[in-house]
Amino acid sequence: MPKAIQYSEYGDADVLKLTDIPLVEPGAGQVRVKVHAIGVNPLDWKIRRGYMSGGKPLDGPSLVGLEMAGVVDALGDGVTDFAVGDRVVGGVGGASAEFVLAQTDQIVALPDSIDFITGAAIKVAGTTAIRVLTMAGVRESQTLLLHAATGGVGLFVTQLARARDARVIGTAGAANQHFLASLGAIPVLYGDGWEDRVRAVATAPIDSVIDCSGAGVIPGSLELVVPGGPIVTIADFSATGPNVIATDGSEPGFEDSLREAVKAVEHGTVKIEIEKTFPLEQAADAYRLSEGGHVRGKIVLTIA
Numbered sequence: 001m002p003k004a005i006q007y008s009e010y011g012d013a014d015v016l017k018l019t020d021i022p023l024v025e026p027g028a029g030q031v032r033v034k035v036h037a038i039g040v041n042p043l044d045w046k047i048r049r050g051y052m053s054g055g056k057p058l059d060g061p062s063l064v065g066l067e068m069a070g071v072v073d074a075l076g077d078g079v080t081d082f083a084v085g086d087r088v089v090g091g092v093g094g095a096s097a098e099f100v101l102a103q104t105d106q107i108v109a110l111p112d113s114i115d116f117i118t119g120a121a122i123k124v125a126g127t128t129a130i131r132v133l134t135m136a137g138v139r140e141s142q143t144l145l146l147h148a149a150t151g152g153v154g155l156f157v158t159q160l161a162r163a164r165d166a167r168v169i170g171t172a173g174a175a176n177q178h179f180l181a182s183l184g185a186i187p188v189l190y191g192d193g194w195e196d197r198v199r200a201v202a203t204a205p206i207d208s209v210i211d212c213s214g215a216g217v218i219p220g221s222l223e224l225v226v227p228g229g230p231i232v233t234i235a236d237f238s239a240t241g242p243n244v245i246a247t248d249g250s251e252p253g254f255e256d257s258l259r260e261a262v263k264a265v266e267h268g269t270v271k272i273e274i275e276k277t278f279p280l281e282q283a284a285d286a287y288r289l290s291e292g293g294h295v296r297g298k299i300v301l302t303i304a
Contacts, residue, residue, distance in 0.1 A: 004097035005283045006061045010050030013284040013291070016064065023099060026076035030101050033088060037120035038095045038280070039067040040299040041152065042235075045287050063094025064283070065301075069110055069119030070100075079104060087112065089119040089262060091127075096283060098303055108259045111266045118265065118272045121152065121298035126261025126270070128234060129156035131254050133164075135245055136208040136232045140165040145198060145206045145224060148213035149185060150176040150273075152298040153234065156261070157210055158185050159270045169198055169206070171213070173294055195220040211236060218244060273297025279304070 001020035009015055026032045044064050046052060069089040072082050081104050082088065090107030092100050110119045132153075138144050138161050146161070148154045149170025158180070161168050168185040171194055180187040188197045190213070198206075207229050209221040214235025221231050222241050230243045237246045264270040275295045278286040280303050290299050 002098040013287045028077040030076040032074040033070040034073040035070040036116035038301040039120045065095030067123035068095040069116040091123040125152040125156045127257040130257040142207040143167040145209045146170045147211045
């Protein structure tokens with residue numbers, strides 16, 4: 001039987017178990033994908049810890065994972081956009097499994113030039129980056145302040161913003177300062193006093209802010225951004241203030257963003273940085289690393 005990572009109670013990574021699950025046939029409009037790689041995201045462990053549950057207990061075993069890359073293994077009735085053997089990437093719930101079912105609008109073709117590990121790291125970071133850059137209105141010659149610039153989403157944002165000829169001031173840890181500078185951004189050390197460090201390097205007004213950290217940076221950002229400048233956060237949903245926007249991905253208008261993100265990687269506009277890979281059976285270790293923070297780029301689970 002196929003293997004999958006499941007948990008039956010909320011908690012830390014120790015609740016994750018490698019279990020057998022049935023091999024399910026795809027329904028109408030679905031494809032079955034033989035998974036080769038799965039992206040690990042902070043949202044995965046926030047869900048697993050019950051932070052998104054509203055206080056409701058689990059009603060049965062739950063799978064983890066939000067994005068994957070693999071090969072179409074079977075087609076449901078009515079599917080004409082894909083064929084068995086197609087390489088695909090996309091976002092599905094419970095992606096940490098050897099086989100998953102996906103609706104055809106949840107996946108796009110993965111070019112042969114992109115390996116599965118890289119492909120599995122595109123969906124969440126890439127679509128989020130495209131969304132927040134659009135919502136922040138980042139364009140040529142503007143200055144963007146980006147918090148957590150070397151995380152999975154942050155690196156995608158940094159590279160897409162630089163491709164638009166925007167200036168990027170990015171906060172990151174000490175170990176990532178030179179790396180961030182190599183991408184054309186202006187690195188600033190995060191932590192106490194970050195506001196003064198941003199002021200010291202800003203050679204133009206800060207037009208917009210994107211927060212990927214959720215580390216209480218909104219008040220300081222409000223002091224730095226131009227009046228009326230948008231502040232978009234994906235990580236601090238308690239944040240308030242003028243033109244502060246918290247986005248969870250439910251906004252309409254970004255239906256083609258996965259395809260755009262894949263093209264950005266295919267054309268070399270964005271280079272995916274992989275912090276570390278783990279085999280599926282070591283998923284708990286992967287999530288411990290993710291929860292520890294200070295990750296450069298993405299963590300990926302692999303299936304042989």
